[in-house]
Amino acid sequence: MITTAAMAAAVLAPLVAAMFTAAVGWRPIAAWSSVAASLAILTSGIVLAANVGAGHVYAGGHLLRADALAAVMTIVIGSVGTLATWGSITYLDAELRHGHTTPARARTYGILVPAFLAAMALAVLAGNLGLTWVAVEATTIATAFLVGHRRTRASLEATWKYVIICSVGIALAFLGTVILYFASVHAGGAGGAAAAGGGDGGGLDVDTLTANATHLDPAVTRLAVVLLLLGYGTKAGLAPFHTWLADAHSQAPAPVSALMSGVLLAVAFTTLLRVKVISDLALGPGFLRTGLLIMGLGTLFVAALLLVAQRDYKRMLAYSSLEHMGLLAVAAAAGTELAIAALLLHVLAHGLGKSVLFLSAGHLQLAHGSTAIADVRGVLARGPLLGAAWAAGLFALLGFPPFALFASEVGMARGAADAKLAVPLAAALVAVVIAFVALTLHGGTLLLGSAHPEQPSLRLSAAAAAPLVAGVVACVAIGVVATPLDHLLTTAARLLTP
Amino acid sequence: MSSHTYTSLLYLASGVLLLSAVGIVWGRPLRVAVRLLAAQGAALAAIPVLGGAYRHDWYLLGVGLAVCVLRAAVLPGLLARLVPPPVGLTDPREQTGAGERHETGPLLGTSASLMVTAGAVVLAYAVGQPLVALDPSPSTRAAPVALAVVLMGVLLLVTRRRAVSQIVAFLTLDNGIAAVAFLLTSGVPLVVELGASLDLLLFVLVTQVLTARMRVKFGGTDLGELQELHE
Numbered sequence: 152m153i154t155t156a157a158m159a160a161a162v163l164a165p166l167v168a169a170m171f172t173a174a175v176g177w178r179p180i181a182a183w184s185s186v187a188a189s190l191a192i193l194t195s196g197i198v199l200a201a202n203v204g205a206g207h208v209y210a211g212g213h214l215l216r217a218d219a220l221a222a223v224m225t226i227v228i229g230s231v232g233t234l235a236t237w238g239s240i241t242y243l244d245a246e247l248r249h250g251h252t253t254p255a256r257a258r259t260y261g262i263l264v265p266a267f268l269a270a271m272a273l274a275v276l277a278g279n280l281g282l283t284w285v286a287v288e289a290t291t292i293a294t295a296f297l298v299g300h301r302r303t304r305a306s307l308e309a310t311w312k313y314v315i316i317c318s319v320g321i322a323l324a325f326l327g328t329v330i331l332y333f334a335s336v337h338a339g340g341a342g343g344a345a346a347a348g349g350g351d352g353g354g355l356d357v358d359t360l361t362a363n364a365t366h367l368d369p370a371v372t373r374l375a376v377v378l379l380l381l382g383y384g385t386k387a388g389l390a391p392f393h394t395w396l397a398d399a400h401s402q403a404p405a406p407v408s409a410l411m412s413g414v415l416l417a418v419a420f421t422t423l424l425r426v427k428v429i430s431d432l433a434l435g436p437g438f439l440r441t442g443l444l445i446m447g448l449g450t451l452f453v454a455a456l457l458l459v460a461q462r463d464y465k466r467m468l469a470y471s472s473l474e475h476m477g478l479l480a481v482a483a484a485a486g487t488e489l490a491i492a493a494l495l496l497h498v499l500a501h502g503l504g505k506s507v508l509f510l511s512a513g514h515l516q517l518a519h520g521s522t523a524i525a526d527v528r529g530v531l532a533r534g535p536l537l538g539a540a541w542a543a544g545l546f547a548l549l550g551f552p553p554f555a556l557f558a559s560e561v562g563m564a565r566g567a568a569d570a571k572l573a574v575p576l577a578a579a580l581v582a583v584v585i586a587f588v589a590l591t592l593h594g595g596t597l598l599l600g601s602a603h604p605e606q607p608s609l610r611l612s613a614a615a616a617a618p619l620v621a622g623v624v625a626c627v628a629i630g631v632v633a634t635p636l637d638h639l640l641t642t643a644a645r646l647l648t649p
Numbered sequence: 650m651s652s653h654t655y656t657s658l659l660y661l662a663s664g665v666l667l668l669s670a671v672g673i674v675w676g677r678p679l680r681v682a683v684r685l686l687a688a689q690g691a692a693l694a695a696i697p698v699l700g701g702a703y704r705h706d707w708y709l710l711g712v713g714l715a716v717c718v719l720r721a722a723v724l725p726g727l728l729a730r731l732v733p734p735p736v737g738l739t740d741p742r743e744q745t746g747a748g749e750r751h752e753t754g755p756l757l758g759t760s761a762s763l764m765v766t767a768g769a770v771v772l773a774y775a776v777g778q779p780l781v782a783l784d785p786s787p788s789t790r791a792a793p794v795a796l797a798v799v800l801m802g803v804l805l806l807v808t809r810r811r812a813v814s815q816i817v818a819f820l821t822l823d824n825g826i827a828a829v830a831f832l833l834t835s836g837v838p839l840v841v842e843l844g845a846s847l848d849l850l851l852f853v854l855v856t857q858v859l860t861a862r863m864r865v866k867f868g869g870t871d872l873g874e875l876q877e878l879h880e
Contacts, residue, residue: 214840279838279841281837281838281840281841281844282840285841285844285847286844288848289848291852292851292852292855295855295859296858299862302862302866304866305877307862307866308875308876308877308878310859311812311859312878314852314855314859315856318819318852319803319822322819322822322823322826325826326799326829328837329830329834329837330833332833332834333780333783333833333834334783336834337783337784353838355838368779368783370778370783371779371780373779374776374779374780397880401878402878
């Protein structure tokens with residue numbers, strides 16, 4: 152019963168916040184309603200984590216379904232969502248003060264951000280792959296006007312590319328879903344009118360697909376899996392369809408970039424993990440592994456090389472997300488229990504660290520009116536708190552202990568080694584080292600470089616600093632006291648490595 | 650309806666689906682493309698309507714009618730509002746350029762596009778082999794045609810440079826996918842069908858607003874103008 156309430160709350164609370172903002176406009180109470188909705192998602196995730204154990208629970212027939220993986224992802228959405236919506240308050244107020252936005256656009260922002268959160272919660276809690284698809288496409292639509300929030304030429308360009316590329320990618324995933332459904336119906340899953348009558352997904356139900364996986368026609372399933380990999384890979388930012396990512400992240404308002412980087416990519420990737428279970432059972436583990444390795448390593452190298460020449464700090468953060476998605480793909484290819492558990496820890500830690508960095512980047516952009524690294528130097532001297540937050544986020548992202556990315560990267564590497572993926576692992580390490588050096592140099596320049604004397608002071612108000620501090624504390628906390636998470640992550644990983 | 654009539658009409662609908670896609674690849678005037686898209690939506694809707702009538706499946710018939718309303722009327726109607734009326738009917742005060750009525754300078758010429766289209770059909774039959782092998786029913790045999798429409802949608806997307814052309818291209822792709830779904834499994838579960846239709850409608854509304862904004866900011870909708878963001 153409590154799990155039903157938790158699942159319903161995760162999807163409905165943000166929708167209520169969206170409707171509330173639509174009714175009252177952008178004002179403090181509306182802004183805080185989004186934060187409350189994010190906290191509700193976080194609470195739901197914790198409740199689900201405490202109650203699902205190694206099994207799964209349903210709500211609304213088989214419409215919603217939660218297991219340990221869904222609980223982990225709900226926690227990620229809730230925690231990153233809390234930071235992003237909290238950071239949005241001062242961000243939007245400053246934009247309004249500077250005349251970068253209008254009250255009407257601020258209201259749209261206040262409606263779309265919680266709608267975006269609801270769509271992501273639905274994507275991870277959906278009981279069938281079709282509904283997951285609907286929710287992932289809904290995230291594209293909800294974020295379109297968020298990316299174009301500033302209404303400049305560049306943001307319009309980024310929005311158009313984002314909407315078209317992601318919609319086409321996700322359309323391919325739908326074709327894959329349809330073909331998988333066809334295979335499932337022929338393997339005994341309910342199809343046609345039989346499934347249509349009930350409110351559930353019939354042959355698209357995750358459990359039905361997993362149970363019937365060994366009976367799926369291999370040739371048809373292969374076609375479906377390739378399309379699903381390309382489709383969700385596009386949305387997860389995997390090469391060669393990554394081109395939308397840096398444009399969208401650099402143009403979107405900073406808190407939205409944090410949400411896209413920290414959660415949206417991971418939500419799309421989680422769907423691939425679900426597909427992987429089915430694919431491994433139906434086609435053997437080698438099939439999807441090859442695809443994930445090619446796309447993962449490709450993504451890692453593209454990201455590393457583009458990081459080297461980067462001059463824009465928001466694009467730099469976007470390419471760093473690309474790098475981390477590449478790592479996730481390699482870890483998923485390894486597919487051992489350790490690798491998957493580390494992957495999930497990585498998703499959470501990266502989401503939090505990246506949020507701190509994007510929120511800091513938002514303050515830098517507001518103060519300087521520029522996203523060029525060259526225009527924004529010596530941050531630590533001009534604003535010690537903002538500089539410290541940036542440094543902490545950067546250290547977290549680079550994988551220094553005590554931050555959790557250290558443990559997760561070691562775990563993923565050991566998992567890849569266990570899976571006898573020595574050569575891909577070595578290649579991935581080369582890319583990671585290149586990215587590490589590039590990020591250190593660019594991030595360091597921004598932090599410690601010599602500032603022009605006329606550059607603005609970067610003192611943050613207490614309201615603006617609070618979400619940053621909370622984010623840093625969260626990053627350290629999951630690095631130092633990860634024990635309560637260990638069990639959850641291992642359980643989730645066990646579900647994905649049957 | 651006899652099984653023979655059903656099969657013939659099903660193949661006729663698939664044929665119209667394919668021909669309308671070829672027509673979109675062939676033609677330049679955007680107004681024509683939008684009309685062809687409406688015809689394509691009607692042909693797509695005919696697949697579930699025929700299936701429903703043949704098997705006396707009222708649910709499928711209802712879905713077919715809903716698909717017809719959405720894809721043959723609502724979506725093309727929304728798109729038509731983005732294409733200025735033909736010369737002569739234009740309000741002289743309106744300063745929209747002629748380029749807004751035609752696809753200008755696509756990256757691939759007409760004859761080359763049509764040849765690629767022929768290749769796409771062959772490729773679709775090759776890719777669709779496993780589908781037909783799993784269930785050699787009349788409707789599955791038509792599925793490669795729908796796959797060909799998907800491929801043509803992709804072709805249009807990568808070669809066309811007008812915002813409206815790209816929306817038409819995306820809808821062609823999506824019609825192809827919906828046709829695959831109806832031909833293979835008589836559609837997807839209801840909740841997915843509803844969600845997907847809502848997403849599609851919102852997609853068109855969002856891109857419609859973006860196209861209008863592009864006209865204001867760029868003075869046109871040539872996507873070749875979108876060159877500010879790059880590495």
